[in-house]
Amino acid sequence: MEPGAGNRIRVIEFILLANRRLQPILFAVFLFAYVVTVRGNVSILAAISVEPKLYTPMYYFLGSLSLLDIECITITIPPMLAYLLAHQCRVPYASCISQLFFFHLLASVDCHLLTAMAYDHYLAICQPLIYSSRMICEIQGALVGICYTISFTNALTHTVAVSMLDFCGPNVVNHFYCDLLPLFQLSCSSIHLNRQLLFVWGGGIFMGVIPMILFSVSYAHIPAAVLRITSAEGRKAFSTCGSHLTVVCIFYGTSFFSYTHLGSVSALDMERGIGILNTIFSQMLNPVIYSLQNPDVQGALKRVLTGKRPPE
Numbered sequence: 348m349e350p351g352a353g354n355r356i357r358v359i360e361f362i363l364l365a366n367r368r369l370q371p372i373l374f375a376v377f378l379f380a381y382v383v384t385v386r387g388n389v390s391i392l393a394a395i396s397v398e399p400k401l402y403t404p405m406y407y408f409l410g411s412l413s414l415l416d417i418e419c420i421t422i423t424i425p426p427m428l429a430y431l432l433a434h435q436c437r438v439p440y441a442s443c444i445s446q447l448f449f450f451h452l453l454a455s456v457d458c459h460l461l462t463a464m465a466y467d468h469y470l471a472i473c474q475p476l477i478y479s480s481r482m483i484c485e486i487q488g489a490l491v492g493i494c495y496t497i498s499f500t501n502a503l504t505h506t507v508a509v510s511m512l513d514f515c516g517p518n519v520v521n522h523f524y525c526d527l528l529p530l531f532q533l534s535c536s537s538i539h540l541n542r543q544l545l546f547v548w549g550g551g552i553f554m555g556v557i558p559m560i561l562f563s564v565s566y567a568h569i570p571a572a573v574l575r576i577t578s579a580e581g582r583k584a585f586s587t588c589g590s591h592l593t594v595v596c597i598f599y600g601t602s603f604f605s606y607t608h609l610g611s612v613s614a615l616d617m618e619r620g621i622g623i624l625n626t627i628f629s630q631m632l633n634p635v636i637y638s639l640q641n642p643d644v645q646g647a648l649k650r651v652l653t654g655k656r657p658p659e
Contacts (some may be wrong), residue, residue, distance in 0.1 A: 357514065357515065358440060360440060360518065361520045362436055362438075362439050362518055362519045362520065363427070363438060363520050363523055363524065364521075364523050365437055370431050370436075374428060377428055377431070377523075378428060380424070380627045380628065381420060381424040381428070383631050383654055384627070384630045385417055385420070385421075386414060387635065388413040388417050388633070388634055389413075390634060390652075391410070391413040391637065391638065391648075392410055392414065393651045394638075394648045394650075395407075395409065395410045396410075398650070399570070400643055400647075401643060401644070404467055405464070405468070405471065408460060408487070409637060411491055412460055412461070412633065415453055415460065416630035416633055417455050417630075418453050419450070419454060419630060420630045421448050421525065422446060422449045422453060423450060424627070425579055426438070426442075426521050426524075427524060428506065430443075438520075438525065439542070440514075443520075443525035444509065444525070446524060447509060447525045447527070448502050448505075448506040450526070451506070451527075452499060452502035453498075455502060455554055455577065456494050456495055457647075458498075458558055459493070459494035459554075459558060460491070460494050461562070461594065461595050461598060462558040462561050463490045463491070464591055465561065465562045465565040465588070465591065465595075466565050467482060468566075468591060469566070470482055472569050472572045473572045486524070492545075500576065505541075505544060506547070507526065508540060509543050509546055512530075512534040512536050514530075519533075525541065527541070537611060554606060558611045562595065566588070566592070569588060573588070590637045594629070594633055597632070598629060
């Protein structure tokens with residue numbers, strides 16, 4: 348820390364998870380999760396790229412989600428592994444703010460991409476006759492572009508608001524990466540505006556209410572349409588929707604629990620556990636969830652692992 352304006356102490360670095368006894372365990376857990384997540388999502392991307400049957404909008408979004416999962420976990424885990432390996436979990440102020448921005452950018456894109464996938468499932472199942480004309484490459488790109496635009500605005504808003512806070516000490520972040528709620532607890536200035544932004548812009552409207560309304564409207568029409576389909580296509584659609592629903596429940600369940608507490612002191616350890624579940628193990632489970640009941644993805648994965656060429 349160094350003196351700031353008016354002889355106030357200004358924090359120039361933060362300390363993450365200052366518990367030396369847990370460092371070897373944390374290093375092993377984080378390294379395992381990172382390797383499994385990257386390998387699983389790279390396998391999904393490889394399967395989609397080599398299997399002609401997977402050149403569809405649904406798998407385009409799934410590939411985008413896998414790429415996002417790799418990027419999101421790379422923002423948090425490798426820096427933490429480096430800090431744990433050096434037995435010194437000190438993060439410069441600028442690095443902490445940068446990590447905060449990119450993490451919320453990618454997490455927000457993840458949220459909106461799941462909503463876009465729900466719309467894709469709705470068109471494919473409920474309006475199959477116009478699906479190919481509606482979900483063309485330009486529309487797919489536009490949907491992903493909208494996801495990134497909204498998410499960039501969201502992440503930039505929170506990052507600028509946090510950078511305007513004063514941090515006078517202590518500087519120990521009760522988390523394994525830089526996030527909004529742990530930083531709020533360390534600020535020595537008013538965080539009323541930051542809490543309002545988090546509730547309205549972040550966890551409330553743009554990453555909570557609106558995506559959930561769109562998601563619910565899309566899936567409200569799907570069960571009746573699936574029941575009317577008696578072919579194998581209907582069963583395949585149902586299993587795909589089941590995988591998507593599972594991922595959405597994990598993502599929204601952990602996110603809502605974490606951010607509705609708004610960093611209360613009594614929930615610090617629980618929030619940290621929820622943060623690990625949401626930012627690490629959800630990305631690690633996504634490839635398993637999407638491939639478990641999908642024979643096309645399973646077949647493509649087997650061909651990738653064995654080196655066999657897809658059937659003509």
